[in-house]
Amino acid sequence: MRCRVEGSDAFLGGVVLGSVPRGDHSFRSDLDVFVLYAGIAREEAVETMQRLASFARQHHVPLSLIPLDDARARSPETHCLESLFVEHLRTCSGRAGVIKKDPFGWLVGYGEDRFVPETMAYLLHKIEKFEKGECTAPAMSEESYCDLLSDVLSFPASVVRKVIRCHGILFSDGDSKREVVRLYRKHDGFTEDGEPLRLFNRLLSEERRYHGILLDVIEGRKAGMSRREYDVVLRNIEAVIPTAVEFGRANFNLLLEATLLCQS
Numbered sequence: 001m002r003c004r005v006e007g008s009d010a011f012l013g014g015v016v017l018g019s020v021p022r023g024d025h026s027f028r029s030d031l032d033v034f035v036l037y038a039g040i041a042r043e044e045a046v047e048t049m050q051r052l053a054s055f056a057r058q059h060h061v062p063l064s065l066i067p068l069d070d071a072r073a074r075s076p077e078t079h080c081l082e083s084l085f086v087e088h089l090r091t092c093s094g095r096a097g098v099i100k101k102d103p104f105g106w107l108v109g110y111g112e113d114r115f116v117p118e119t120m121a122y123l124l125h126k127i128e129k130f131e132k133g134e135c136t137a138p139a140m141s142e143e144s145y146c147d148l149l150s151d152v153l154s155f156p157a158s159v160v161r162k163v164i165r166c167h168g169i170l171f172s173d174g175d176s177k178r179e180v181v182r183l184y185r186k187h188d189g190f191t192e193d194g195e196p197l198r199l200f201n202r203l204l205s206e207e208r209r210y211h212g213i214l215l216d217v218i219e220g221r222k223a224g225m226s227r228r229e230y231d232v233v234l235r236n237i238e239a240v241i242p243t244a245v246e247f248g249r250a251n252f253n254l255l256l257e258a259t260l261l262c263q264s
Helices: 002-006 039-058 083-093 112-139 142-166 177-186 195-218 227-238 241-263
Strands: 011-017 031-037 063-069
Touching (some): 002 011, 011 083, 031 039, 039 063, 083 142, 112 142, 142 177, 142 195, 142 227, 142 241, 177 195, 195 227, 195 241
Parallel strands (some): 031 063
Antiparallel strands (some): 011 031
C-alpha cells in the first residue's frame, strides 16, 4: 500500500489509523487507512484504491479505506468527517502512521465545540442501525449480518472513546481500547451503580467472550467450530443488540442533559 500511494501523483498523503500505529492490534483488528487524493486525479486514485482493496481481500486483510479529495477536505460542510476523527488522525500521524505526507494540514474547520453534537448524531445513527438490524436480521445476507454483529461488538469502545472527549478528558496515555475503558470506568459520571456503566460492562463481556473463542480456535486450544457452534456464537452476539441500543440511548441522554444544563 505504501508503495502504491507514495508512487502515485494522485495521492497527496495518508495516515494509518487505529490500533496498528498504536501497536496494540490483534488478529481481529482492521487496517484503517485515511487517504487524501487530488480531486483532478480522482479516476486514477479510485482505480488504485480498488486494486488495493482487491489485493487485501485476496490475502484476507481487513482493509478499510477512508478516501477524501483535497477540495472537500477544505470544506467541512461537504463531507462527514467528525472532529473527533480528525483529532484521532492527528494523533496517529504522530505515531509514524503517515504515508507519503501528513494530510492534516488540508483539513480545516474542526474543533472541540463540535464533539458533543457530532457524538449525539453518531449515537442516533447507530441506535437506528441496530434497531433496524435486529428486526431484519433473519432476512439479511450472511455478509450483512456479520457486519451488523461486528459493529455491535466494536460499538462500546467507540462510544466511550467519543464520550470521554466530550467530557473534556484528554488521552494522556494514548487512546487505546484499554486506556479508554479505564478512563470511562474511572470517571465520576459513570459510577458502578450507573446504568451506562452496567450496560457497557455487559457489552464488553460479550466482546471478550467472542474474542476468546476465536483465539482458542486460531491457536489450536479448541478444534475448529462446526456450523452449528458458529451459529450459536452469532446468536449470542445478536442477543445483546438491545443492550447496545440501551447503551447508546443512555449515553445520548447524558450528553443531552449536559447540553441543556449548559444552555440554561
